[in-house]
Amino acid sequence: MNYHWNWPIFWELSPDGVHTYFQTLLLGTAWTLTTAACAWIIALTLGSLVGVLRTTPFAALARAGDVYVELFRNVPLLVQMFLWYFVLPEIVPRAFGTWLKQLPNGSFYTAVVALGLYMSARVAEQIRAGILSLPRGQRQAALALGLTLPQTYAYVLLPMTYRIVMPPLTSELLNTIKNSAVALTIGLMELTARARAMQEFSFQVFEAFTAATIIYIVINIVVTFAMRMLERRIAVPGYLGFKAPAAGH
Amino acid sequence: MFANYDFEVIWRSLPYLFYQGMTFTLLLTALATLGGIVIGTLLALMRLSGTAVLTVPAAAYVNLMRSVPFVLMIFWFYFLVPYIGQWVTRSAQPVQVGAFASCLVTFTLFEAAFFCEIMRAGIQSIPRGQMAAAQALGMTYPTVMGYIVLPQAFRNMVPVLLTQTIILFQDTSLVYVISVTDFLGAASKVAERDGRLVEMYTFAAVVYFIISLAASRAVGGLQRRIAIIR
Numbered sequence: 001m002n003y004h005w006n007w008p009i010f011w012e013l014s015p016d017g018v019h020t021y022f023q024t025l026l027l028g029t030a031w032t033l034t035t036a037a038c039a040w041i042i043a044l045t046l047g048s049l050v051g052v053l054r055t056t057p058f059a060a061l062a063r064a065g066d067v068y069v070e071l072f073r074n075v076p077l078l079v080q081m082f083l084w085y086f087v088l089p090e091i092v093p094r095a096f097g098t099w100l101k102q103l104p105n106g107s108f109y110t111a112v113v114a115l116g117l118y119m120s121a122r123v124a125e126q127i128r129a130g131i132l133s134l135p136r137g138q139r140q141a142a143l144a145l146g147l148t149l150p151q152t153y154a155y156v157l158l159p160m161t162y163r164i165v166m167p168p169l170t171s172e173l174l175n176t177i178k179n180s181a182v183a184l185t186i187g188l189m190e191l192t193a194r195a196r197a198m199q200e201f202s203f204q205v206f207e208a209f210t211a212a213t214i215i216y217i218v219i220n221i222v223v224t225f226a227m228r229m230l231e232r233r234i235a236v237p238g239y240l241g242f243k244a245p246a247a248g249h
Numbered sequence: 250m251f252a253n254y255d256f257e258v259i260w261r262s263l264p265y266l267f268y269q270g271m272t273f274t275l276l277l278t279a280l281a282t283l284g285g286i287v288i289g290t291l292l293a294l295m296r297l298s299g300t301a302v303l304t305v306p307a308a309a310y311v312n313l314m315r316s317v318p319f320v321l322m323i324f325w326f327y328f329l330v331p332y333i334g335q336w337v338t339r340s341a342q343p344v345q346v347g348a349f350a351s352c353l354v355t356f357t358l359f360e361a362a363f364f365c366e367i368m369r370a371g372i373q374s375i376p377r378g379q380m381a382a383a384q385a386l387g388m389t390y391p392t393v394m395g396y397i398v399l400p401q402a403f404r405n406m407v408p409v410l411l412t413q414t415i416i417l418f419q420d421t422s423l424v425y426v427i428s429v430t431d432f433l434g435a436a437s438k439v440a441e442r443d444g445r446l447v448e449m450y451t452f453a454a455v456v457y458f459i460i461s462l463a464a465s466r467a468v469g470g471l472q473r474r475i476a477i478i479r
Contacts, residue, residue: 003332070462074419074457074465075419075454075458076419076433076457077419078422078423078425078433079433079450079454079457080454082437083451086446087446087450090446091447174316178316178317178318179318180318181318181319181321182320184320185425185426192324199324199328206328206329209325217316220316221316
């Protein structure tokens with residue numbers, strides 16, 4: 001290979017004139033983590049709500065939940081980002097659209113909303129599968145004891161469900177972090193975007209991408225390790241573990 | 250309300266969107282799925298072989314692919330494939346490969362890691378007794394795998410493999426980041442040329458939605474039909 005390696009490139013000043021390339025990658029990491037964390041809050045909240053709706057005895061609510069999941073699961077994330085970023089400001093009333101377009105850090109908010117809703121459909125699938133995996137008797141016993149349906153979910157079904165679906169939720173959290181890279185298409189300067197910018201300015205392709213890859217692997221290991229600890233603490237004794245759907249990203 | 254929109258632009262660009270864009274998308278999906286399943290099965294066999302020389306590299310490869318964003322991997326391969334070509338053909342310069350070949354290598358190698366995990370689960374779902382019985386009958390390891398274990402593993406995993414293919418189909422839109430003209434790329438080029446972002450992106454979303462929904466419904470039907478009654 002006649003590629004010219006230059007590892008000290010990381011300590012050189014980047015074109016912004018303030019930060020070294022290494023520092024720009026760290027800034028990118030911060031954006032990646034912030035975006036993923038905010039999106040994850042949306043995904044977990046909405047995903048739990050929709051997952052619960054799909055298991056309630058009310059057919060209309062369950063159907064609405066199904067439609068929600070199909071809608072967000074069957075359109076590529078990149079296209080969803082474009083819809084939120086390019087299409088939404090055009091179809092809302094003009095004043096609101098202009099406000100949206102002039103929002104500082106607009107691509108960050110768009111990325112959070114798009115990624116959060118996209119992941120919420122996947123979280124809803126896991127929550128629903130978790131609730132359905134519980135023995136039917138638990139719901140029936142809770143209702144027979146006189147708990148209302150919301151109480152049954154809050155005190156009986158959901159506490160069990162979260163403990164059971166922890167492992168698949170961990171992989172969805174990791175997917176959220178990885179999928180935040182798609183936001184570079186709408187101009188969010190997260191880690192992958194910073195690596196690409198570094199490559200464009202310095203022409204050190206492989207150094208830039210190697211650094212980004214290592215940072216992603218480290219994030220992955222840290223999150224996996226932390227979640228394993230949590231999983232071990234909250235695992236339901238006697239459960240072998242919940243079998244998650246195998247396909248996915 | 251639709252006074253300012255020009256939906257004619259979709260009609261006018263249909264041939265471009267489908268002949269150029271969708272052909273690219275579907276061909277890439279089909280070939281990458283085939284290649285991914287073949288390489289993924291080999292990786293799964295390596296991971297299950299029990300010899301460290303094979304399990305360690307296979308596991309490392311799969312875990313690497315699974316821990317980085319696909320977008321980053323697309324960039325990696327975009328720059329790496331010419332060097333791989335140079336290494337394979339022993340030429341003096343990095344080999345310039347076309348956009349399609351580059352994307353195909355990227356998608357095949359990336360998705361292989363995910364197909365590997367599916368095939369691994371499939372192989373592990375076959376009772377150990379079958380392997381033992383076949384070996385007791387005097388069959389060699391390749392014979393057992395080829396005639397007993399893999400056909401059943403494959404059959405058990407067909408719905409999951411197809412679901413992964415639908416995900417792959419949606420992922421092909423990511424080639425946008427290296428400016429390749431797939432379906433979304435074509436839609437985006439028309440959108441920017443004619444200033445019709447709303448119409449084109451909405452149309453693209455609807456097309457992706459219909460294809461993915463129809464495909465996942467079909468997979469659901471297939472799953473019910475081929476399920477083995479135990």
